[in-house]
Amino acid sequence: MRGKRILLIIGGGIAAYKACELIRLLRKQGAAVRCVLTDGGKHFVTPMTLAALSENPVYSSLWDLKDETEMGHIQLSREADLVVVCPATADLLAKMAAGIADDLATTLLLATDKKVLAAPAMNVRMWEHEATRRNVARLRRHGVTIVEPDEGEMACGEFGPGRLPEPLALLAGISSALAAQQKLAERHIIVTAGPTHEPIDPVRMLANRSSGKQGFAIAEALADMGARVTLVAGPVTLATPPGIARIDVETAAEMQAAVEAALPAEAAIMAAAVADWRVDVAPAKLKKADGPPALAWSANPDILAGLAASPQRPRLLIGFAAETGNAIAEGQAKLARKRCDWIVANDVSEDPMGGDDNKVHLITADGAESWERASKREIAHRLADRIADALA
Template identity: 70%
Template sequence: MKRILLIVGGGIAAYKACELVRLCRKTGMAVTCVLTDGGAHFVTPMTLAALSENKVYTTLWDLKDEAEMGHIQLSRQADLIVVAPATADLIARMAGGHADDLATTLLLATDTPVLAAPAMNVRMWQHAATARNVATLRGDGITVMEPDEGAMACGEFGPGRLPEPEAIFAAIERHFAGTGPLSGKHVLVTAGPTHEPIDPVRYIANRSSGKQGFAIAAALAEAGARVTLVAGPVALPTPSGVTRIDVETARAMADAVAAALPADAAIMVAAVADWHVAAAAQKLKKGDAPPALALTPNPDILAGLAANQQRPRLLVGFAAETERVVEHATAKRTRKGADWIVANDVSGDVMGGDRNTVHLVTATGVEDWEPLPKADVARRLVQRIAVALAD
């Protein structure tokens, strides 16, 4: 029987912890809850005790429990510690190594894996301090999920919502599965377009929606991989279990990709702009003639990875073409130094659509795949990646 220690932080989303307990118990997991002072303002110990069928712990100062060093036992007996909701304050105290209540004390006293599901106001989530704290936790080996995006109790809209209990439970199951074909592998994915500013209100871009790249990131996570997704400006939710890094320009994407290395595989799906311009500080005004834009090449991310000393074992590029698709993709594979190229014809509604027809170009030949939903393209590609990395 798998044992979960659930720390319930103080946020309006604490009520979702009740459903998470129910999901875990339904599959036979044992759940012990630690309710913070803040969490107790939203759910009661009695509710969590009834759902978990276990005692709920609320204080570091219980004489009986602490006479037996209860916080040490709690932290050591669990197979996984889940923090949900992980508020901005709780994340900050975890990152700072605080031990001023039961929750933070047992987190500091444990070597058990920790999964944190954030929940906070969008501005809190996007604040530089929270970004630093999350980066610290991830660097310490703690799995921090991406929050959901949507309407919040405070009336604002954006990233910061607690992931749904089903998504948190899926992350718990992935942790315990450990048998996925890509378990233990780190895979880097880029997705979406890049935006290259011309002035404060205009930019050079393309029609990429990011759907195929996000579908691949999701399929990789389902296969057990640790996934880093470097995303251009797209309005898509972060797949469960995926670490997302948002960028705008090709140069920022290149920097993020380099910082994410080493990786076992890199899947470069993003439609990266080939050029950028020296952006004007103020909006360009309409004149008698259009402005002259001096284009400068952007970094070649795929070729750069191929030449990197930390080159991933498997390097996959994408080629969006409008003519002679396989011919251009074959030449691109050689020119860029990639292992595979996934090519598709984007002259129709592929960019932004939900289906794709691709050709997988490798050193041994070309595979022509029938038209498929992008999620199915992703799963088929991930199956091929798992086989390649297993060899």
């Protein structure tokens, strides 16, 4: 925990008083804590108390010019190692699940690219209500860690699940969440992303519509879990995620060379859309007046199959299959043909290449698992969790 940075969002519930002891325990463990206090939370704890315990300013308004100048809400949302919502009221959980951003706390939660842990606390009937259960399930699918509430007597006089766990139990949950982020510590993983461009002449090329977004999101999710990531990127304009070694290439042959030079690795995720074919490059621009050119075609190297047959084969080898027909059947055929461990398949006629969302099927020797449509970032984090489990 020493040196870790925690952003603590305190919701408006009677259990907010436990956040004070949680801050003290986190500080004792060597963590730095910044607090965001909701308007509801102010009815139960004061900014002065939280500032004294955390030894940091307390933030509460999205419209505070001084706070926005000194620590903008985007920076605040992304400088932490972990975002903790405690207590997470039914209202906060609902807004998180719906993507509502109507105050500082919910705006931070929507803007953060860091792991989020929520500790719900509410009346038993609110906790067991179908709307709350649906919101919690959705948050879990989106990668939010939920600390299950305790069962017991509540301030309202009712008994049942909904009590905020004691601060020591919350501390243990936070410690576990931070440890999970380092499940891939020091493991080298190669990720390919984006298209390849195969030149035809000095001004023309063969290309595809891959944006590289899914591969870049996977690389970032793996780095967030402590992996040492080598990202081999085709021609894209995306920014390099923090802490990642990026190698830019253009053609399939260059991508193959970069991947082989990056070995050995414990895992390789081949998310790039590599051109299957190339042509003999004309030394000068092909002229329209000369009529349709006769192109001499050659097969590009099969990077995925080559890795599968390599003496330096990664322990976990994952390919991608973008299909326009039966994605599962085509993915299963590709799994057998390429001799890799997993295939992530999707139907690009349903989710065109270049978008921000995806619906994929994870195909392994045990069968196919269809994931619901989600953002590419959410899919990346889910896949990274599965990779960490496989390499454990």
